[in-house]
Amino acid sequence: MIIYIFVYLVLVLWIMYLLKVPPFGTELFTSNTPNYIEADDTEFRGINLLGLNSDDAHFAAENVNVCREICQRNPECKGYSYYQPGQRCYMFSSGDFVRERPGFKSGKKLT
DSSP states (O other), X not given: OHHHHHHHHHHHHHHHHHHTOOOTTGGGEEOOSTTEEEEEEEEEESOBTTSOOXXXXXXXXXXXXXXXXXXXXXXXXXXXXXXXXXXXXXXXXXXXXXXXXXXXXXXXXXX
């Protein structure tokens, strides 16, 4: 039974590769900003730059561009989430996009 599941998954991935279908979930992401993959209404979660996984580890930022720029200037920053209604920026040293969440704009460094 396990071998059939494995063969099925390999076949699906192979077909996706041949058809150049993007991986699951990538339709949420845009890459209009150099060096980043960004996603609207999506939260980025992980270990923040303070070494904590806490919702309290954020700072005020006027807009998402300020949040992205601060992350870009910090070599330890691998991604960010900006909460637009509260104008809050969360920066992370590790992590990934985890869920859709209205009001957030998140970015992940490509390099």
